[in-house]
Amino acid sequence: MNISFLDLSQINAELKDRLRQKFSELLDKGIFSGGKEVEQLESMICSLLHSSHAIPCANGTDALELALRALNIGPGDEVIVPAMTWVSTAEAVVFVGAKPIFWETDGQGLLRSDWEKAVxxxxxxxxxxxxxGKMVNMSALVKKAKAHQLFVIEDAAQSFGAVQEGKAAGTWGDIGCLSFYPTKNLGALGEAGMCLTQDETLAKKIRLLSNHGQPIRDQHELIGRNSRIDSLQAGFLNVLIEEFESGQKIRKVFAKRYVEKLSGVSELVLPEGILEEDHNAHLFVVQTEKRDQLQVFLAKNGIGTAIHYPRIIPDMRPYRADGDFVAARKLANEGLSLPLNPYLKAEEVDWIVDKVEEFFGLMF
Ligand SMILES: Cc1ncc(COP(=O)(O)O)c(C=O)c1O
Structure with a gap:
């Protein structure tokens, strides 16, 4: 068997046809920026996530930058971020001129709950x-942030559709940032992102910032930039969003299969809470001291895996910062993402499980 970590060419033929049809519709209309598809995407996301405002933009990294700028965060300010994340979280902070203050994570890579010691x-x-895809305990975090009069920007790039206490990921903070990068659970056929907020004033400002500061054409009220979503991507997302729920169901079925079958492997740490609703099963990250050997063994058996991420941010040259970050670094050294996506087949998941068990000397 040959099992890719994720192969987006496996999108099924019927869905590919609907996407081609959307492309040809927009080509015939000649609308490539703004328009009805963008409006439809906004309203679909608002109703799906129960968010008052959804402002699409060019990608998830821009969403973070727009959020920081909308909250007037810049030179002289400090922003607390987890030591283990995709680089964008810290990159956007540096980009607006503020300083990221890295904090340790728990064993699953989430900002450790004593982060307020960094305030x-x-x-x-x-x-x-x-x-x-696993949500930080948001009611506790928001409470602490309020006590310190801090803004909360949720980086929900990996957790689209996860829900905690009835509230969707991205709707807890002052602003929530989403990414529709193609590999995400709701991924475009290119780059796209979004800011969510429940505050009308912030929504207006983010919208202005993402469109040259202009409420209407040629009237510039503040210094913004161009981070508008592409209409084609909005159109594709309007098609792909219809598949989101069924994709989630498949992810959860396969995650359950992995959990049930791999829980007997004592040398593996499995992702916590991946079957709960506050986890959208974006990635299935197992942890083992033999991570590198396991990855090579699986590759030799035709199984693609990935590492999210091999280095923590404060160990990277542009972001270098002191600190122990023991748990975050352990995850960087020991975490391995097994394939988990709606294009897999049950036999493939079973084959992956067999090979993992074989690696650890367990044959049933
Ligand atoms: C945690 C996290 N933050 C931010 C981003 C940035 O999103 P994008 O790739 O759309 O810029 C990503 C996606 O790659 C991410 O995983």
Whole structure:
């Protein structure tokens, strides 16, 4: 068997046809920026996630930057971010001129709950990242942030559709940032992102910032930029969103299969809470001291895996910062993402499980 970590060419033929049809519709209409598809995407996401406002933009990294700018975070300000995340979380903070203050994570890569020890008089904001699709405990985090008068920007790039206490990932913070990068659970056929907020004033500002500061053409009220979503991507997302729920169901079925079958492997740490609703089963990250050997063994058996991520941010040259970050670094050294996506087949999941068991010397 040959099993890719994720092969987006496996999108089924019927869905490919609907996407081609959408492309040809938009080509015939000649609308490539703004328009009805963008409006439809906004309203579909608002109703799906129960968010008052949804402002699409060019990608998830821009969403973070727009969020920080909308909250007037910049030079002289500190922003608390987890040591383990995709680089964008820290990158956006540096890009607006603020300083990321890295904090340790728990064993699953989520911002450790004692993060408020990092608060100084310069701290303006905290950015929890719902890594691998698992949500940080948001009611506790928001409560603490309020006590310190800090803004909360949720990096919900990996957790689209996860829900905690009835509230969707991205709707807990002052602003929530989404990514529709193609590999995400709701992924476009290119780059796209979005800011969510429940505050009308912030929504207006994000919209202005993402469109040259203009409420209407040629009237520039503030210095913005062009981070508009592409109409084609909005159109594709309007098609793909219809598949989201069924894709989620398949992810959960396969995640359950992995959990049931791999829980007997004592040398593996499995993802916590992946079957709960506050996890969208974006990635299935197992942890083992023999990570590198396991990855090579699986590759030799035709199984693609990935590492999210091999280095923590404060160990990277542009972001270098002191700190122990023991748990975050352990995850970087020991985490391995097994294939988990709606294009897999049950036999493939079973084959992966067999090979993992074989690696650890367990043959049933
Ligand atoms: C945690 C996290 N934050 C931010 C981003 C940035 O999203 P994008 O790739 O759309 O810029 C991503 C996606 O790659 C991500 O995984």
């Amino acid at each position: 100084t008089e310069k701290t303006k904001c905290v950015i929890p990242v719902h890594l691998y």
